[in-house]
Amino acid sequence: MTWNYSKSASLYGIDGWASGYFRINEKGNVEVTPYGPDKPKLDLFQLTCDLNDRGITPPILIRLPDVVKSRIDLLSNCFQKAINDYKYPGDYKGVFPIKVNQQNHLIQEIVDFGKARSLGLECGSKPELLVALALMNTQEALIICNGFKDVEYIETALLSQKLGRNTYIVIDRFEELNMVIDASKKLKIRPKIGFRAKLNAQGSGKWVESSGAKSKFGLTPSEIVKGINILKKEDLLSSLELFHFHIGSQITSIQAIKSSLKEAVRYYTEFYSLGANLKYLDVGGGLGVDYDGSGGGTDNSTNYDEQEYANDVVSIVQSACEEKNVPFPSIVTEAGRSLVAHSSILIFNVVGENRVAKPNFSLDVTEKDSRLVRELYDIYNYLNTENINECYNDLLEKKRDTMNMFSYGVLSLEQRAKAEDLYWAISTKMVQVAKQTEDTEDLIWDLEKELSDTYYCNFSIFQSLPDCWALDQIFPVMPIHRHNENPNRRAILVDMTCDSDGKLDKFLDPEAGGTQDYLEVHELKEGEPYYLGVFLTGAYQETLGDLHNLFGDTNAVHISICENGSGSGYKIEGVVEGDSVEEVLSYVEYNKPELIKKIREASEKSIADGILTNQEAKLLMNYYQQALSGYTYLEDPDE
Numbered sequence: 001m002t003w004n005y006s007k008s009a010s011l012y013g014i015d016g017w018a019s020g021y022f023r024i025n026e027k028g029n030v031e032v033t034p035y036g037p038d039k040p041k042l043d044l045f046q047l048t049c050d051l052n053d054r055g056i057t058p059p060i061l062i063r064l065p066d067v068v069k070s071r072i073d074l075l076s077n078c079f080q081k082a083i084n085d086y087k088y089p090g091d092y093k094g095v096f097p098i099k100v101n102q103q104n105h106l107i108q109e110i111v112d113f114g115k116a117r118s119l120g121l122e123c124g125s126k127p128e129l130l131v132a133l134a135l136m137n138t139q140e141a142l143i144i145c146n147g148f149k150d151v152e153y154i155e156t157a158l159l160s161q162k163l164g165r166n167t168y169i170v171i172d173r174f175e176e177l178n179m180v181i182d183a184s185k186k187l188k189i190r191p192k193i194g195f196r197a198k199l200n201a202q203g204s205g206k207w208v209e210s211s212g213a214k215s216k217f218g219l220t221p222s223e224i225v226k227g228i229n230i231l232k233k234e235d236l237l238s239s240l241e242l243f244h245f246h247i248g249s250q251i252t253s254i255q256a257i258k259s260s261l262k263e264a265v266r267y268y269t270e271f272y273s274l275g276a277n278l279k280y281l282d283v284g285g286g287l288g289v290d291y292d293g294s295g296g297g298t299d300n301s302t303n304y305d306e307q308e309y310a311n312d313v314v315s316i317v318q319s320a321c322e323e324k325n326v327p328f329p330s331i332v333t334e335a336g337r338s339l340v341a342h343s344s345i346l347i348f349n350v351v352g353e354n355r356v357a358k359p360n361f362s363l364d365v366t367e368k369d370s371r372l373v374r375e376l377y378d379i380y381n382y383l384n385t386e387n388i389n390e391c392y393n394d395l396l397e398k399k400r401d402t403m404n405m406f407s408y409g410v411l412s413l414e415q416r417a418k419a420e421d422l423y424w425a426i427s428t429k430m431v432q433v434a435k436q437t438e439d440t441e442d443l444i445w446d447l448e449k450e451l452s453d454t455y456y457c458n459f460s461i462f463q464s465l466p467d468c469w470a471l472d473q474i475f476p477v478m479p480i481h482r483h484n485e486n487p488n489r490r491a492i493l494v495d496m497t498c499d500s501d502g503k504l505d506k507f508l509d510p511e512a513g514g515t516q517d518y519l520e521v522h523e524l525k526e527g528e529p530y531y532l533g534v535f536l537t538g539a540y541q542e543t544l545g546d547l548h549n550l551f552g553d554t555n556a557v558h559i560s561i562c563e564n565g566s567g568s569g570y571k572i573e574g575v576v577e578g579d580s581v582e583e584v585l586s587y588v589e590y591n592k593p594e595l596i597k598k599i600r601e602a603s604e605k606s607i608a609d610g611i612l613t614n615q616e617a618k619l620l621m622n623y624y625q626q627a628l629s630g631y632t633y634l635e636d637p638d639e
């Protein structure tokens with residue numbers, strides 16, 4: 001049975017989660033296809049090799065502006081289609097929540113690509129507002145201010161109207177209403193106000209707690225009624241233009257979205273009964289991403305797509321407005337994850353392995369060996385389909401005996417080593433034998449889990465995939481090359497930190513659905529790099545990452561895809577160099593000259609004591625200084 005790239009495609013389930021942006025090409029490399037298979041595309045393996053040649057070494061975060069553009073267009077087109085299909089009389093406006101990925105290049109791309117779609121920005125804090133004000137001047141687009149607010153935040157938002165910005169201040173907590181009224185009197189600027197409601201309806205998935213009566217933000221029904229009365233008294237009711245809710249991120253079920261919408265549109269129509277003529281209904285974020293490609297049923301997937309989402313939003317708003325005979329609002333969404341998740345890929349290299357499986361085993365066992373070792377050797381030789389369960393139980397017992405006898409001092413280290421080698425050899429053989437018989441699934445499962453190898457990988461989970469660590473988020477992971485070869489090894493991936501949590505040991509299992517405890521990988525080849533990619537990492541992973549073990553930001557490269565002779569070309573739009581050791585150290589208050597001075601003093605002392613030669617001192621100083629200005633990750637793994 002020969003292996004080929006289409007077998008790999010189904011093994012890694014790429015068609016399920018790639019949303020058409022990625023596929024495996026005939027060379028067996030993963031390529032990016034933002035405009036479809038016949039349009040310009042980008043070979044990720046080729047790109048990684050090229051970047052490496054230019055001194056941009058892994059781990060590298062590849063950011064893909066073409067994918068960002070495609071996502072913006074997709075969501076906008078879905079809403080346009082829904083509006084046309086339902087003949088909805090209002091329009092659609094998206095805003096991108098900056099917190100999902102604040103990187104300067106990305107926000108600029110979003111603003112540029114979003115211009116034609118009047119895409120705005122949502123800010124959840126004062127710093128994010130400052131970014132939005134400086135970067136976006138799209139005429140029709142909205143700036144929506146959420147989050148905790150002080151007077152400075154509110155006054156900046158008000159003043160920004162004088163720069164021609166459409167800045168809306170959303171009242172997230174009741175106290176903010178008076179702050180806004182006071183600020184607007186002081187500055188004599190009429191505010192544009194939104195009310196955020198605490199819905200009773202809940203999201204679904206990991207963020208279910210973000211909604212409901214105890215949620216952090218939003219006004220209760222009585223606060224809304226009180227608020228409207230205050231605005232009436234201040235003659236500011238016409239300033240109240242927007243109604244907002246947000247029921248949490250990565251909503252897995254369309255049913256949860258629909259029930260929250262049904263509650264929200266009731267609020268919207270009730271505002272009219274109370275005299276407020278709103279213009280905008282802002283349905284928040286939460287549009288999910290199908291990370292595992294399963295099409296629903298897990299926290300990492302969604303049971304709906306973007307078009308279904310748009311259809312439901314438009315039709316539910318429309319029927320509520322028709323029923324209560326109120327004007328149709330502009331529909332605003334704050335989808336964040338869905339717009340950018342697909343646009344980044346983390347690529348890293350494998351720097352080593354720890355292999356436990358012993359497929360071709362030979363060992364000399366003689367009368368001189370301990371009884372335990374001889375008994376294990378017998379199991380190895382006599383194991384067959386008939387006695388497999390018995391052998392398995394014996395094996396487990398002998399494993400316990402090995403450890404006990406070593407601890408009690410009756411087994412030497414040399415004999416323990418032999419026993420352990422035999423244990424792994426028996427386990428490896430047992431899996432092969434078990435596969436020839438029935439009713440051994442449990443045994444195979446246990447053994448294979450134990451037999452999976454460990455691949456040491458040049459990245460930090462804490463820096464680059466914080467949601468894997470904190471939230472058990474699953475991202476698709478796969479090699480980016482060698483897909484015409486059978487990936488006949490199974491491994492968990494451990495990172496470069498010294499933390500036992502620094503590992504990836506849950507992966508998609510596209511064939512059976514759900515997750516598995518290992519990733520299928522290829523044999524490592526001497527002198528050849530092996531690159532793995534983690535996909536769909538564009539949302540939330542960058543700024544939530546931390547400096548565990550002082551591994552810093554990775555190199556990041558913005559690559560746009562363009563036509564060249566061979567139909568596959570790219571242009572580097574920008575390189576954001578990863579943190580140097582020196583930079584990371586300065587975050588924790590170390591200062592380079594001081595560190596160097598200390599090493600120099602220690603060297604001088606050792607030279608004086610005759611322990612260190614001048615040459616050694618020079619070498620040490622060189623390494624020390626070089627390392628300070630170098631990358632925090634391993635730099636020369638392929639040499």
Ligand SMILES: *Cc1c(COP(=O)(O)O)cnc(C)c1O
Binds near residue numbers: 100284285337338
């Ligand atoms: C975080 C957040 C969003 C973005 O949610 P996604 O799930 O990324 O779409 C939108 N609106 C508000 C108010 C948020 O806090």
